[in-house]
Amino acid sequence: MTTDAAIRPRRAELAGFLKARRERLSPEEVGLPPAPRRRTPGLRREEVAVLAGVGVTWYTWLEQGRPINASGQVLDAVARTLRLDRAEREHLYRLAEATPLRAWGTTSGASDAIRAVLHGLDPMPATLINGRFDILESNAAHVALFAEWHTLPCVHKNLLWCCVTEPRAREWFVDYEREIPHLVARLRSAYGRHVGDPTWEEDLRRLQEISPEFAELWSRHEVAEPRDRVLRFRHKVAGDLTFDRTELTFPTAPGLSIAVYAPRDDPTRDHLRLTRPTA
Incomplete structure (x- = not known):
């Protein structure tokens, strides 16, 4: 009850x-x-x-x-x-309608098959996330692409946190002003399934305290569905990179998805290899 x-x-x-x-x-x-x-x-x-x-x-x-x-x-x-x-x-x-709360996905919900898909997508960057955008596991291409994203210690492995708490995120994430409101709106939609969940509530409280920008966006109560996006990043070695970002979902692991960054053009496909560490 x-x-x-x-x-x-x-x-x-x-x-x-x-x-x-x-x-x-x-x-x-x-x-x-x-x-x-x-x-x-x-x-x-x-x-x-x-x-x-x-x-x-x-x-x-x-x-x-x-x-x-x-x-x-x-x-x-x-x-x-x-x-x-x-x-x-x-x-x-x-x-x-006060539908029952459902637990959000965790790494324990990811089967070996899902992990095999994640790592098999290399050389396309891909990362396994849950409804809160927690980064649960990434393939080597994704790790390499964002290896030097942070100028401050990464205290929370989360796609949204990594943007709104990184001082240089706007410089590296070309579509920041368009995409961060979309991510917050998606988070708000996912939150509707987890209202009252202590883990979600504490996570949101902390992020609102740390980031006034997030707090303002959160106060708008905007919601959005997942949809394919075109994202542009400015990498200090590889230069400007453009990706089609889509998400793979799994009926056997509700709440989990793999975010895949597919190179949108030949220059991105060619330059992506420059993000990989050299021997």
Whole structure:
């Protein structure tokens, strides 16, 4: 049985998410007449309720994270009103319906077969990660590509931590300003499955304390699905490298994936070998 103590953090996450999504919409965007100057941005709770066809008190309680039941039909109406995309809808349903928590993937969840795939992808850089972007294991090409990424000691083997805590990350990661918000949005989506998990909560608390940039991005409550990305890195020896980044998932190991960096062009393919240590 799920206890109230376990559900409470999920309700708080739901409240913050709904408030953030409501505040990003203007009355004009949803067909309402222009409103006089408001103390807070976005729509009011009453306006969302009317547009969604639900009671004002019910919606207020939903946004406050109170213990109320929400049917799929009603959640659909709220999602349409708030203009949620697919990833945001799934996040809303997950939080509102209080689905059971699932353990995040660990190295023990990676079979020998998965490890063989990881290392067999060399010379393409690849790394095994979980939903928090913890780096669980990397192949030799990935280790070589990012061998000198850190100017400070690496205190947390995590793709996101390695970017927002490294002073020179913007210099080396050409697409930093575009990709870090995407990673944070993906982390927020994954967090919906682990609200209340002490490991996740402590990890997020520490990262918000260490990185004001992450704390600001986290406060937006943006969510995103995994999708293929084009990433560019500036390597001090190999020069500019461009990769198609995709992720391989495994039905036998939910929560784990292999992030693969496939060279996008011939110069990257040729210069990637320069990242490998010489004998």
